[in-house]
Amino acid sequence: MKLLCCGGSNGTMDMEAKNSTKEDEAVGKHSGLGIRHFQIFLLFFALTVAYALRVNLSVAVVAMTDAASVNPDFPEYDWSEQTKSLLLSSFFWGYVITQVPAGQLARKYGGKVMLLSGLAVCSVLNILTPICARIGGWQLVCALRVVEGLCQGVVFPSTHTILSQWAPPKERATLGTCAYSGNQFGTIIMLATSGVIAASPIGWPSIFYISGGIGCVWAVVYFFFGAGSPQECKSISAEEKKLIEMSQADEVSNDQELPKELLPTPWLSFFTSPAFLVLIVAHSVHNWGFWTLLTEIPSYMKNILGKDIKSNALLSALPYVCMFAMSFVFSSISAQLNNRNCISRVTSRKLFNSIGLWIPMVTLIGLAYVNPDQSEVAVVLLCFTVGMNGATYLGYNMNHIDLSPNFAGILMGITNGVANIMSIIAPLIVGFIVTNEHDPEQWRIVFFIAAAFYLVGNTLFVIFGKANVQPWNDPPAKPRRNSTPQVESQH
Numbered sequence: 001m002k003l004l005c006c007g008g009s010n011g012t013m014d015m016e017a018k019n020s021t022k023e024d025e026a027v028g029k030h031s032g033l034g035i036r037h038f039q040i041f042l043l044f045f046a047l048t049v050a051y052a053l054r055v056n057l058s059v060a061v062v063a064m065t066d067a068a069s070v071n072p073d074f075p076e077y078d079w080s081e082q083t084k085s086l087l088l089s090s091f092f093w094g095y096v097i098t099q100v101p102a103g104q105l106a107r108k109y110g111g112k113v114m115l116l117s118g119l120a121v122c123s124v125l126n127i128l129t130p131i132c133a134r135i136g137g138w139q140l141v142c143a144l145r146v147v148e149g150l151c152q153g154v155v156f157p158s159t160h161t162i163l164s165q166w167a168p169p170k171e172r173a174t175l176g177t178c179a180y181s182g183n184q185f186g187t188i189i190m191l192a193t194s195g196v197i198a199a200s201p202i203g204w205p206s207i208f209y210i211s212g213g214i215g216c217v218w219a220v221v222y223f224f225f226g227a228g229s230p231q232e233c234k235s236i237s238a239e240e241k242k243l244i245e246m247s248q249a250d251e252v253s254n255d256q257e258l259p260k261e262l263l264p265t266p267w268l269s270f271f272t273s274p275a276f277l278v279l280i281v282a283h284s285v286h287n288w289g290f291w292t293l294l295t296e297i298p299s300y301m302k303n304i305l306g307k308d309i310k311s312n313a314l315l316s317a318l319p320y321v322c323m324f325a326m327s328f329v330f331s332s333i334s335a336q337l338n339n340r341n342c343i344s345r346v347t348s349r350k351l352f353n354s355i356g357l358w359i360p361m362v363t364l365i366g367l368a369y370v371n372p373d374q375s376e377v378a379v380v381l382l383c384f385t386v387g388m389n390g391a392t393y394l395g396y397n398m399n400h401i402d403l404s405p406n407f408a409g410i411l412m413g414i415t416n417g418v419a420n421i422m423s424i425i426a427p428l429i430v431g432f433i434v435t436n437e438h439d440p441e442q443w444r445i446v447f448f449i450a451a452a453f454y455l456v457g458n459t460l461f462v463i464f465g466k467a468n469v470q471p472w473n474d475p476p477a478k479p480r481r482n483s484t485p486q487v488e489s490q491h
Contacts, residue, residue: 034236034237034240034243035227035230035233035235035236035237035240036166036167036168036171036175036230036236036240036244037175038225039162039166039226039227039233040163040166040167040175040178040179041178042218042221042222042225042226043159043162043163043179043182044178044179044181044182044185045182045218046115046119046155046159046182046218046222047155047159047179047180047181047182047183047185047186048182048183048185048186048189049119049123049182049186049211049214049215049218050119050122050152050155050182050183050186051182051183051184051185051186051187051190052186052187052189052190052211052214052215053119053122053123053126053148053152053211053212053215054091054152054186055186055187055190055191056126056190056194056207056208056211057087057088057091057129057145058088059190059191059194059195059198059207060194060198060204060207060208061079061084061087061088062198063198063199063203063204063207064076064077064079064133064204065077065078065079065084067204070198070199070204071198071199071200071201071203071204073201073203074203074204074205075133075134077133077137077138079138083138086138086142087138087141087142087145089424090142090143090145090146090149091145091146091148091149091152092149092420092423092424093146093149094145094146094147094148094149094150094151094152094153095149095150095152095153095420096149096153096417096420096421096424097149097150097153098149098150098151098153098154099153099156099157099413099414099416099417099420100410100413100414100417101413102114102118102153102154102157102158102409102413103157103160103161103407103409103410103411103412103413103414104265104409104410104413105154106154106157106158106161106409107161107265107406107407107409107410110161110228110229110232111158111159111160111161111162111165111228111229111409112158112162112222112226112227112228112232113228114154114157114158114161115154115155115158115159115162115222115226116219116222116223116226117151117154118151118152118153118154118155118158119151119152119155119215119218119219120215120216120219121151122148122151122152122215123211123212123213123214123215123216123218123219124212124216125144125147125148125151125212126148126208126211126212126215127208127209127212127213127216128144129141129144129205129208129212130204130205130208130209132144156412156413156416157409157410157412157413157416158409159179159180159412160400160401160408160409160411160412161228161408161409162228162229163175163176163179163401163408164401164405164406164408164409165228165229165230166229166230166244167401168243168244168247168248169247169248169345170247170338170339172398172401172402173331173334173335173338173348173352173393173394173398174331174334174335176393176394176397176398176401177327177328177330177331177334177393177394178328178331180327180393180397181324181327181328181390181393184320184321184323184324184327184390185324187317187320188317188320188321188324190211191316191317191320192317194207197210230244230245248405263406263474263475264475265407265410265475266407266472266475269470269471269472269475270407270410270411270414270472273403273470273472274464275403275464275465275466275470276403276411276470277464278460278461278463278464278465279396279399279400279403279411279415279461279465280414280415280418280419281457281460281461282353282357282395282396282399282457282458282460282461282465283396283397283415283416283418283419284415284418284419284422284457285357285422285453285454285456285457285458286356286357286389286392286396286419286454286457287419287420287422287423287426288422288423288425288426288450288453289357289360289364289389289450289451289453289454290386290389290423291422291423291426291427292426292427292430292446292450293319293382293385293386293450296427296430296434296446299437300367300443303437303438304372304437304438304440304443305370305372305374305375305378306372306375315379318379318383319382319383319385319386319387320386322383322384322386322387322390323386323387323389323390324390325387325390326387326388326390326391327390327391327393329390330352330355330390330391330393330394331393331394334348334352334394344467345402345467345468346465346466346467346468348394348467349394349395349396349398349399349402349465349467350395350461350462350465351395352391352392352393352394352395353391353392353394353395353396353458353461353462353465354395354458354462355388355391355395356388356389356390356391356392356393356394356395357389357392357395357454357457357458358454358455358458359384359388360384360385360386360388360389360454361450361451361454361455362451363381363384363385363388364385364447364450364451364454365447365448365451366381367381367382367385367447368440368443368444368447368448369444395461396415396461396465399465399467400412400415402466402467402468402469403466403467403468403469403470403473404469404470404472404473405469405473406473406474407473426450429446429449430446433445433446433449434446
């Protein structure tokens with residue numbers, strides 16, 4: 001990585017400064033809140049809804065299988081631990097399948113259509129969960145969760161497609177962080193409220209009714225006010241539209257005969273690009289560590305430290321509160337560095353990705369050596385580890401759009417699909433290693449493996465990662481009859 005003093009000039013920085021001149025002038029004329037910020041606000045709530053629908057079963061299943069101790073007025077199901085694990089994992093079976101197709105469909109039909117349809121159907125299915133449990137048992141609930149996963153597989157690729165249309169390059173990291181912080185917000189809200197709802201007079205079915213109902217309300221609002229791009233938005237001002245178009249001018253080919261949604265997808269170029277291959281690695285190692293923490297830390301805290309944080313809603317949500325808050329702290333720092341031209345885009349991506357992966361690498365090793373009588377220290381380290389992960393929103397997470405604004409949704413679908421396979425494998429590896437949950441030595445191996453993934457993955461990203469638009473962003477269209485051959489744009 002190459003850090004430069006503010007106001008300094010040097011090859012790459014000079015080029016980026018020249019390319020951003022027109023954007024700076026446009027921003028000066030329209031620097032306040034605009035329609036693009038409202039669209040990001042809608043995306044924030046889309047991801048809030050998505051994660052609320054995703055994690056609600058993890059809390060509700062406790063009340064569904066032990067209603068007598070929570071609220072005996074509602075049905076109780078005799079489901080084994082194996083059945084509950086099957087139900088909790090079934091969502092990801094469908095989720096992985098639709099990642100890559102979703103990116104392609106978002107390019108063809110628009111990000112709004114895919115995001116709206118996916119979350120609307122998922123919300124309705126969520127409302128039907130208590131009914132399915134009553135009439136079809138765990139088998140029907142499992143099938144329902146698979147379909148919900150299929151529906152939510154469109155969320156990230158569609159969100160990236162919409163962001164690539166709405167976010168000016170200099171605002172990309174900030175606006176992207178604001179949108180994706182909905183992930184943590186939805187998790188926090190659901191973890192903090194589900195237990196209270198289950199114990200209230202309205203019971204555990206209301207966990208699904210409320211979260212699904214809010215999703216339906218969001219869908220109605222987004223149908224009327226959401227837009228996949230500035231060109232589709234009727235309420236955007238001419239000045240703001242010009243700002244976005246001018247800022248993205250250097251990332252769009254000026255000699256394309258075909259609309260970009262009809263451009264051929266350069267699949268071979270994707271998988272022969274070192275910059276994209278290391279992006280897959282960076283996304284995958286982040287998911288490995290993140291899901292190792294999410295799924296296994298409660299067991300570690302209970303069996304090694306004698307403290308079951310899953311029984312305490314506040315402690316369960318606290319790491320995600322830290323990540324939610326820190327993502328905005330990092331976003332503000334990034335905005336200041338970019339506004340003062342202190343740092344190039346590629347350096348910014350690598351710097352914040354290193355903060356989000358290498359600092360947690362150190363704290364994971366620290367967690368491995370916490371003594372059983374130091375549970376408070378372990379909670380602090382856990383919060384710090386997850387909180388620092390928020391910096392990756394400004395790292396690899398926005399890098400898809402940097403490499404290819406035209407194919408950002410497809411790139412996100414590919415990396416998220418691979419990364420979620422890693423999310424499924426990581427807990428299985430933990431189960432293979434930790435044969436005795438009370439053995440600290442076995443848990444140390446788990447933390448060392450996650451730390452090693454962080455180290456290797458981010459090192460490759462720092463060495464080979466790029467943040468400039470790749471030549472395959474504008475593939476040459478096939479010549480049409482009675483037309484001159486398409487000339488590939490140069491970057």
